[in-house]
Amino acid sequence: MNETVSKLKAEAEKLGLLITINETLYMSTKKVKQGSSYKTDNTQLEQVDSFKYLGSIVNNDNTGEEEIKERIAAGNKVLYANKKMMYSKLLTRSFKVHIYRSLIRPVIMYGCD
DSSP, rough: OHHHHHHHHHHHHHHTTTOOOOGGGEESOOOTTOOOEEEEEEEEEEEEEEEEEEEEEEEETTHHHHHHHHHHHHHHHHHHHHHHHOSSSSSSSSHHHHHIIIIIIIHHHHHHH
């Protein structure tokens, strides 16, 4: 793996990119002992079982359970942020449905393709 990291750094430098090894993590799809780390260039790379990339959670099991739970939690945050408005007797049901469709549902459905 040390050779792989060296090749990655060399190719990145050719393109003018800088890899921050101190902030780099790695994920293995093989069944490797959790919490293990890899040492390269006097720096330890930490193994993770999931990470967030471009707003989506990527994990080594390739399941979407964590992503779904996070989206539901985000939708609940938006709902409770607008709680007074959603439970108000002054607004009609159709207006509340409009709020749901324009504020809450897009947060839950973002990136679901």
